[in-house]
Amino acid sequence: MLEKALRGSQRYWSWILFLLILIGVGAGCFLLQVSQGLKITGMSRDVSWGFYIAQFTFLVGVAASAVMLVLPYYLHHVKDFGRITILGEFLAVAAVSMCLLFIVVDLGRPMRLLNVLIHPTPNSILFWDMIVLNGYLFLNIVIGWTVLAAERKEVAPPAWVKPLIYISIPWAVSIHTVTAFLYAGLPGRHFWLTAIMAARFLASAFASGPALLILLMLILKKRTKFDAGQPALDKLSQIVTYAMCVSVFFVLLELFTAFYSQIPGHMHGFEYQFIGLEGHGVLVPFMWLSAILAVVALTLLINPNTRRNEKKLTVACIAVFFSLWIEKGMGLVVTGFIPNPFETVTEYVPTVPELLITLGVWATGFLILTVLYKTAIGVKEEKLG
Amino acid sequence: MEESRRSFLKIGGISVLGLSALPVLQAVAQNDGPKFKPDPNALQARQWGMVIDMNKCWEEQQKRHCTDCIAACHKVHNVPDIADPKREIKWIWTDKYEHVFPDQAHEYVPEKIRESRFLLLCNHCSNPPCVRVCPTQATFKREQDGIVMMDFHRCIGCRYCMAGCPFGARSFNWGDPRPYLAEQNMEFPTRTKGVVEKCNFCAERLDVGQIPACVEACKAKALVFGDVEDPDSEIRKILDTHYTIRRKVNLGTGPNIYYIV
Ligand code: SF4
Ligand code: SF4
Numbered sequence: 001m002l003e004k005a006l007r008g009s010q011r012y013w014s015w016i017l018f019l020l021i022l023i024g025v026g027a028g029c030f031l032l033q034v035s036q037g038l039k040i041t042g043m044s045r046d047v048s049w050g051f052y053i054a055q056f057t058f059l060v061g062v063a064a065s066a067v068m069l070v071l072p073y074y075l076h077h078v079k080d081f082g083r084i085t086i087l088g089e090f091l092a093v094a095a096v097s098m099c100l101l102f103i104v105v106d107l108g109r110p111m112r113l114l115n116v117l118i119h120p121t122p123n124s125i126l127f128w129d130m131i132v133l134n135g136y137l138f139l140n141i142v143i144g145w146t147v148l149a150a151e152r153k154e155v156a157p158p159a160w161v162k163p164l165i166y167i168s169i170p171w172a173v174s175i176h177t178v179t180a181f182l183y184a185g186l187p188g189r190h191f192w193l194t195a196i197m198a199a200r201f202l203a204s205a206f207a208s209g210p211a212l213l214i215l216l217m218l219i220l221k222k223r224t225k226f227d228a229g230q231p232a233l234d235k236l237s238q239i240v241t242y243a244m245c246v247s248v249f250f251v252l253l254e255l256f257t258a259f260y261s262q263i264p265g266h267m268h269g270f271e272y273q274f275i276g277l278e279g280h281g282v283l284v285p286f287m288w289l290s291a292i293l294a295v296v297a298l299t300l301l302i303n304p305n306t307r308r309n310e311k312k313l314t315v316a317c318i319a320v321f322f323s324l325w326i327e328k329g330m331g332l333v334v335t336g337f338i339p340n341p342f343e344t345v346t347e348y349v350p351t352v353p354e355l356l357i358t359l360g361v362w363a364t365g366f367l368i369l370t371v372l373y374k375t376a377i378g379v380k381e382e383k384l385g
Numbered sequence: 386m387e388e389s390r391r392s393f394l395k396i397g398g399i400s401v402l403g404l405s406a407l408p409v410l411q412a413v414a415q416n417d418g419p420k421f422k423p424d425p426n427a428l429q430a431r432q433w434g435m436v437i438d439m440n441k442c443w444e445e446q447q448k449r450h451c452t453d454c455i456a457a458c459h460k461v462h463n464v465p466d467i468a469d470p471k472r473e474i475k476w477i478w479t480d481k482y483e484h485v486f487p488d489q490a491h492e493y494v495p496e497k498i499r500e501s502r503f504l505l506l507c508n509h510c511s512n513p514p515c516v517r518v519c520p521t522q523a524t525f526k527r528e529q530d531g532i533v534m535m536d537f538h539r540c541i542g543c544r545y546c547m548a549g550c551p552f553g554a555r556s557f558n559w560g561d562p563r564p565y566l567a568e569q570n571m572e573f574p575t576r577t578k579g580v581v582e583k584c585n586f587c588a589e590r591l592d593v594g595q596i597p598a599c600v601e602a603c604k605a606k607a608l609v610f611g612d613v614e615d616p617d618s619e620i621r622k623i624l625d626t627h628y629t630i631r632r633k634v635n636l637g638t639g640p641n642i643y644y645i646v
Contacts, residue, residue: 037578038542039559044471048547048557108542108557108579115521115541126520126545187514187636188551341553342484346471 001149004378005371011223015370019363026360029353030105038108041354046346047337049106051330051358056102058208058329059365060179061201063095063136065209067172068239074165080231083380084217086151087228089144090372091213092172096137098365103130105357125181132175139168144372152379176201183336191269192336194257200250201328206243208324210236211317216373218314226377237313241301244320248294251327269335272345277338280345286326293323426594430612432531433509433586434641435600436623441607443501454504455479457602458584463575465565474556476584477506477599486632498646504608506599507554507584508632509533511639515546515555524581531641532586542579551636555583613641 008016033040043050069088072078081088104110121127143164150157180198183189194200214236217228258266271277273287300306300316307313334348350358445451458464458477467473479502483490486503513533515524523540526533547555561578569575573589576582587597595601600608611620623629629643 037558037560039472039578043559045473045547045553045556046471048544103543106543108544108581109540109577112521112539112541115523115539119522119539121520121522123517124520124545125518126543130520182545183548186518186549186551187638188633189548336548341551342480343487344484 001145001152001375001379002371005374007378008374012374016367019367019370022363023360023367026357026363029356030360032353033105033357034110040351042349042351044346044348046340046344047334047348049333049337050348051350051354052102052106054329054331054333055358055361056099056106057179057201057333058325059095059098059102060133060176061205061324061328062209062212063092063099064172064176064202064205065213066092066140067169068206068210068236068243069213070165070172071169072235075169078235080229080235084213084228084232086144086148086376087216087373088213089140089147090376091209091216091369092140093137093144093372094365094369095209096133096140096175097368098361099133100137101361101364102358105361125178125185129175129178129182132171132178136168136171136175139164139171143168144376148376148379152382154383173202176205183332188341189336190263190265191338194254196250196253200247200254203243203247203250204324204328207240207247207320208328210240210243211320214240214313214317215321218310220373220377224377225381233313234308237301237307237316240317240320241298241307244294244297244301247324248298268339272338273331273335278345280338280347282347282349283331283334286330290323290326290331293319293326297323424593428591428594428596430530430618431614432511432612432641433591434611434613434620434643435506435586435597436609436620436627436629436643436645437504438607438609438623438627438645439501439503440645441605442504442603443497445603445605445607446502451605452479453602453604454599454608457598458587460568461570461587461590461598462573462585463562463566463570464582465562466567467562467565472559474558474562474582475505476556476582477504479504486630488633488635489630503644505552505554506642507533507586508552508638508640508642509584509586511641512637514549514551514638518545518549520545527588530591532588532591534585534588535582537574537576537580537582540580542581544581546581551633551638552640555581557581 029040041050066085066088069081069085073081073085104113107113116127116130143161146161147157177198180201183192184194184197186192214233217233217236221227255270258270268277272281273283274291275281276284297316297319300312300319307316337346337348339345442451455477459466462476464476465474482494482498482501482503485505490499509532511531513524513526516526516533519525520543521539521541523536524533524546525536542557544557547557558576558578558580562576566575587595587599590597597608597610600610609620609623611618613620613624615621623645624643627645629645631640631643634640
């Protein structure tokens with residue numbers, strides 16, 4: 001089936017070429033990082049995780065969100081999702097691949113990666129994160145590919161994928177829960193030390209992932225013969241609406257706990273994000289932008305009239321995606337290190353090579369996504385005739 | 386990377402041969418796996434700990450800007466001297482009271498305490514989060530004496546332990562540390578870029594019967610090292626007779642560094 005990705009319009013190939021150039025630049029910077037060390041990044045003794053780990057955290061959410069299609073379709077027989085569950089699963093494949101790449105580019109000694117498997121360490125959450133991420137990648141590749149192959153032959157998918165599909169549902173929840181546990185159990189990191197972390201992660205995942213999926217559907221509708229159908233878009237946008245409401249609600253819960261208790265450690269992180277701390281506030285404009293985007297998104301989404309309007313839905317989905325990307329992909333990880341264990345503030349700003357490596361990984365993800373989607377749409381178009 | 390490992394092996398090999406050639410060779414020859422007899426002089430404890438008498442330390446600091454312990458430690462362990470605070474490597478260092486004890490500092494603290502520098506190092510916690518989070522066991526707690534150690538050759542540089550340690554006791558080699566070494570102690574490995582490091586309570590010295598380099602270097606006798614689980618040890622006598630404080634006890638990591646102020 002993969003050969004479908006090898007035939008395409010000029011536009012398709014220009015897109016691929018564009019991604020390949022970004023990947024090449026990113027790879028070049030990564031080689032520089034391998035030879036120079038992580039000193040080419042903006043990370044420091046105090047803020048020892050930065051942009052890479054933040055992207056990883058955000059993308060785990062995008063990956064987990066496939067369950068928002070799989071679960072209604074397979075457990076509640078929501079027929080409208082029948083045509084697009086594969087696209088959800090392929091999005092998950094691309095997102096998890098990026099997650100794994102972001103972990104690799106963040107390591108000081110990437111060549112020793114296998115040490116995680118050679119010396120399995122069940123007490124480390126990172127060990128479990130590796131397991132669930134790789135498992136999820138495997139599940140989605142197998143399920144997506146098998147179901148697509150069956151669709152092409154116009155037969156029912158083989159019986160053995162059913163159990164895999166059912167397993168993939170709690171598994172999706174597990175990847176984001178385990179990722180939240182990476183942060184939630186650390187002493188002295190007040191910003192992360194919250195029991196609601198996993199719930200927050202899932203809520204924002206179920207908003208940002210489906211929002212991206214809607215945007216992809218709209219692009220496919222424009223560019224190909226494939227149309228997900230209005231009912232599917234409606235249902236997805238409802239999911240985004242609910243998840244975004246819950247996500248914002250959870251953040252408000254955190255704010256209440258921090259500011260009503262007045263415990264300095266719990267307030268510091270939010271103060272740093274929204275008003276700056278000890279005169280440091282590089283994140284402040286971004287976090288306010290994130291908040292404003294969230295309000296815009298909610299206004300457009302909650303009102304059914306604007307939500308059903310394709311143009312306004314597009315705006316809403318872009319707002320959701322970037323609002324949450326700023327919150328998780330920029331704010332969350334860095335803020336956990338501020339203030340540092342000595343109650344002083346060291347700020348973090350990613351460097352150009354660091355941003356280019358990040359861009360390269362995103363481009364790799366989009367390349368995987370493009371190839372998988374091209375294949376899937378090719379199969380679907382073939383049937384449409 | 387391989388350079389340091391090789392020199393480490395070489396030096397390790399030479400010192401082992403020099404110290405106790407015969408029993409070791411016999412042990413290696415007779416058993417299926419290499420086994421090394423511990424040095425009979427090795428210092429032993431159930432849990433090593435340290436008391437730092439800040440009054441003695443400050444006196445010395447005032448007299449002659451003393452940094453003997455830091456210099457000694459950093460010299461024997463090939464700790465590079467990187468000036469950039471964002472990238473520096475620290476095994477033992479000093480900082481202000483309000484940074485060392487942030488949850489105890491207040492504006493009416495006696496001026497002397499407020500203005501003086503406290504000595505900091507890894508607390509060799511009884512319940513160390515750095516060990517809990519490490520995915521490769523590169524950071525581990527030595528069963529026999531509670532020292533929290535690192536295997537530089539196993540560390541993948543994920544820096545999870547840095548997020549886990551609430552004391553800022555860990556440093557990462559953002560680049561190659563070797564250009565920042567004025568001279569090299571051939572008896573201890575240097576590090577490579579991409580790995581974490583920290584104080585190891587001089588485990589390599591204890592194993593051949595020497596006390597930690599910082600303790601040895603302190604002329605004021607401000608540092609006392611010993612077995613906190615041995616009721617007859619000198620350190621316990623001091624703990625019995627002095628009021629001591631530890632850093633961030635409420636986090637439950639069980640620091641084994643005690644301060645007399
Ligand atoms: S002080 Fe930090 S590095 Fe040292 S044992 Fe405790 S947690 Fe680990
Ligand atoms: S950086 Fe090294 S020592 Fe620290 S957690 Fe990762 S592998 Fe373990």
